[in-house]
Amino acid sequence: MEQKSMRLTLRVWRQDGPNDAGHVETLQVDGILEDMSFLEMLDKVNQDLIRAGKEPIAFDHDCREGICGTCSLMIDGVAHGPMKGTTACQLHMRHFRDGDTITIEPWRSGAFPVVKDLVVDRSAFDRILQAGGYVSVNTGAAPDAHTLPVPKPDADAAFDAAACIGCGACVASCPNGSAMLFVAAKVSHLARLPQGQPERRKRVLDMVAQMDAEGFGACSNHYECEAVCPKEISARVIAEMNRDYLESRLCSGS
Amino acid sequence: MAAKATMAVTGIVLLSFVLGHMAGNLQVFLGPEAMNSYAEFLHDFGHGLALWVVRAVLLACLVLHVASAAYVVRVSKAARPVGYVMKKDVATDFAARTMWMTGLIVLAFLVYHLLHFTIDPLGAYHDFVDAEGRHDVHRMVVTAFQSLPTVAVYVVAQVLLAIHISHGGSSLFQTLGWRSPRNAKWVDRIGPTLAAVILVGNLFIPLGVFAGLAS
Numbered sequence: 001m002e003q004k005s006m007r008l009t010l011r012v013w014r015q016d017g018p019n020d021a022g023h024v025e026t027l028q029v030d031g032i033l034e035d036m037s038f039l040e041m042l043d044k045v046n047q048d049l050i051r052a053g054k055e056p057i058a059f060d061h062d063c064r065e066g067i068c069g070t071c072s073l074m075i076d077g078v079a080h081g082p083m084k085g086t087t088a089c090q091l092h093m094r095h096f097r098d099g100d101t102i103t104i105e106p107w108r109s110g111a112f113p114v115v116k117d118l119v120v121d122r123s124a125f126d127r128i129l130q131a132g133g134y135v136s137v138n139t140g141a142a143p144d145a146h147t148l149p150v151p152k153p154d155a156d157a158a159f160d161a162a163a164c165i166g167c168g169a170c171v172a173s174c175p176n177g178s179a180m181l182f183v184a185a186k187v188s189h190l191a192r193l194p195q196g197q198p199e200r201r202k203r204v205l206d207m208v209a210q211m212d213a214e215g216f217g218a219c220s221n222h223y224e225c226e227a228v229c230p231k232e233i234s235a236r237v238i239a240e241m242n243r244d245y246l247e248s249r250l251c252s253g254s
Numbered sequence: 255m256a257a258k259a260t261m262a263v264t265g266i267v268l269l270s271f272v273l274g275h276m277a278g279n280l281q282v283f284l285g286p287e288a289m290n291s292y293a294e295f296l297h298d299f300g301h302g303l304a305l306w307v308v309r310a311v312l313l314a315c316l317v318l319h320v321a322s323a324a325y326v327v328r329v330s331k332a333a334r335p336v337g338y339v340m341k342k343d344v345a346t347d348f349a350a351r352t353m354w355m356t357g358l359i360v361l362a363f364l365v366y367h368l369l370h371f372t373i374d375p376l377g378a379y380h381d382f383v384d385a386e387g388r389h390d391v392h393r394m395v396v397t398a399f400q401s402l403p404t405v406a407v408y409v410v411a412q413v414l415l416a417i418h419i420s421h422g423g424s425s426l427f428q429t430l431g432w433r434s435p436r437n438a439k440w441v442d443r444i445g446p447t448l449a450a451v452i453l454v455g456n457l458f459i460p461l462g463v464f465a466g467l468a469s
Contacts, residue, residue, distance in 0.1 A: 011339070024339055077342035103340040110335045175346060176326070177333030208255055217333030218258060218326040220353065221425040222346035235428070236435050243431025245255050 006032040006093065009101040010045065012057055015114050022114065024103075034094035038081060039064060039071060041093050058117035066090040066230065069165030072172070073118055074105040079169035079228040087167065087230040107172035111179070111214045122168050124214040125182060129166075131210035132203035133186040135195045154192045161189035163231040170225035170233075176217035181225035183211050184241035185233050191244055201248035208245055257322040262426035264315040264322070269423060269448065271312055272415070276455040279395070282468045286392035290384050293391040320361065327354050349421035349445075356418040363411035370398065392468070399463035408460040412453055420449035 007030050015022030029045050036044070039061050046056035062070035071088040075081035081091045096102065104118060112120040150158075162185075170181035187204050190196030196203070219238060226235040278296075281288045297305055343351070369375060371394065379397070382390040399405055423445030427433040433441045462468060 013339070074338060074341075077338060077340040078344060105338055105340070108334050108336055108338050110333050114336075173344070175343070175351060176330035178330070212255075212329075215329075215333055217330035218255070219429075220258070220326060220330070220350065221421075221428045222343075222350050224343060224345050227345035234435060236433070236438075239428050239431045239433045241431075242255065242259070242429055246259055246431065249256065 003033045003035060004098070005030070006034065006096065006098040006100075008032055008041075008096065008099070011101060011103040012117070013105045014057070014117055015106075017116055018113055032093055034092065036093045037064065037089055038073070038075065038091040038093065039089045058115075058119045060119050061089060064089040067165060069167035072107050072120060072122070072167055072169070074103075074107065074172055076103050079107070079173040080167075080230050084227075085230060085232045087165075090230075107168050109168070109171045109177045109216070111177075111216050112168060112171065120168075122166070124216075125166050125168065125179070127214065128179070128183055128207055128210045129186065132199065132206040133190070135190060135193075136199060137195060148194050150193060158189050158192035161185045161192070161233060161237050164189075164229075164233055165231055167230060169228050169230060171216065173224040173228040174217065174219075175222050175224060176220055178219040178225075179211050179214070179216040180219040180238050180241070181229060181233055181235065183207050184237040187241045187244060188237035191240065200244065201251070204241060204244045205248050208241075257325045258429045260318050261322040261326065262429040264319040265422050265426050267311070267315040268319060269419065272419075272452055272456075273448075276452060276459075279459055280455060282392055282395050282459060283462060286384060286390065289392040289395070290386075290388045290390060294388045297389075316364075320357070323354060323357055347421070349417045350425070353418060353421055356414045360411060360415050360418055363407070363414075366407070367411075370404075371395075395459070396463055396469050399460045402464070405460040405464045409457060412456045415456070416449040416453035418449075419452060420446045423448040 007028070010027040010029055011024050012027060013022060014025045027045065029041075029048070032041050032044065039059070042057060042059055049056045060070045060072050062068045064071075066087040066089060069087075071080070073080065073088040075088060075091070080086060080088045081095075083091050083095060106112075106114050106118045107120045107122075109120075111124040112122055115121050164182060164185035166182060168179075168182070171177060171179045174180075187207060190203065191200055221235075221238075223235050226233060278292060281292050299305065300307075349356070371379075374380065379394040382393050382397075384390040384393070399408075424433075424442050425445065427441045427444070
């Protein structure tokens with residue numbers, strides 16, 4: 001079946017490098033099909049730009065299956081665009097209409113400096129994970145699964161938190177630029193499991209300290225993060241981390 | 255994060271005071287005897303020591319509440335040095351986004367309110383003494399709220415305080431780790447409910463007095 005071709009106006013953030021001031025560029029694009037993903041739409045726009053001898057738009061992408069957390073686009077003022085629980089790569093152009101104007105910006109956070117155009121450096125998240133997002137266990141032969149019982153509700157809650165793909169949409173959407181949903185997802189994931197217990201207190205204190213050192217903002221419970229999270233991580237993880245953090249601060253004497 | 259916990263705990267103290275203060279002052283509608291004996295009780299309880307202990311605790315909470323708010327606002331503004339060309343809010347509300355503004359205006363009102371009734375630097379109510387020689391708080395309140403501009407200031411301040419509490423009264427549960435998917439539905443109603451109660455109760459004092467219900 002012949003698909004209708006869409007004509008769109010894109011307002012895209014263009015920035016040559018970290019030190020460039022950057023600006024919004026308006027592009028008229030044609031021949032967008034509704035079955036294209038948002039990133040395929042950008043691929044086509046880039047192909048047209050290259051053919052015209054212009055610089056293509058730099059944007060981050062990897063798996064394009066919604067599981068790697070690499071795509072990071074602020075689409076019309078919403079992280080990952082208008083569809084709930086959907087990464088930008090899994091957003092399809094059928095959710096837009098012919099003639100629409102779409103504004104595309106990079107994540108805005110001092111801790112995520114713009115590398116180029118729509119690409120930001122999210123290594124702040126890596127450093128937070130290095131500060132405590134792990135369990136210290138001996139590797140080797142895998143133990144039998146039933147040697148370490150995990151209650152089903154805890155396993156489910158841990159799994160829900162572990163669904164975080166570290167994309168940074170929570171930071172991008174937070175009015176305060178806070179990374180609490182990301183950090184709390186990691187903290188809650190491990191705090192719910194027996195393997196996470198030995199380092200539980202140290203983990204939450206170290207990860208929060210690193211989060212603060214990276215310059216993320218303070219959480220004031222707007223819940224924008226859980227509303228835009230492509231993995232629909234619940235803000236319950238933030239409450240769990242708050243409780244863990246306060247207990248650890250009050251009981252560890254640090 | 256310690257700042258947010260401080261804000262939540264001091265918020266609970268200040269919120270409790272606001273509720274008690276409202277209940278106490280609604281006694282203006284019970285007549286001069288109730289109001290003035292209640293005021294004297296507060297002043298003389300524990301040989302007058304209790305009043306100053308409570309005042310010290312409230313002042314400490316207020317200072318900590320404002321200081322932690324200043325910290326949260328500062329780091330949050332610094333966290334996004336370059337803003338968005340277009341940003342839509344999906345979940346947050348007016349109250350949450352304006353906490354620092356409503357907070358600052360309520361703080362300014364608090365200074366005015368203390369100068370107005372408690373400190374009274376011009377001595378406008380100094381010679382208000384009732385038949386039993388007590389400070390005539392009832393007459394003071396009734397006199398003060400005959401002035402429309404004064405009533406207007408109090409009404410505006412109470413609306414802003416209610417907006418502030420509608421977010422803070424629920425938010426503190428999340429900050430202290432007490433909110434979960436199981437209780438979120440009613441936890442999220444605590445703030446707006448407290449705000450509504452405080453708004454109605456506190457507005458009734460200046461408006462009721464202005465309408466002549468207390469004289």
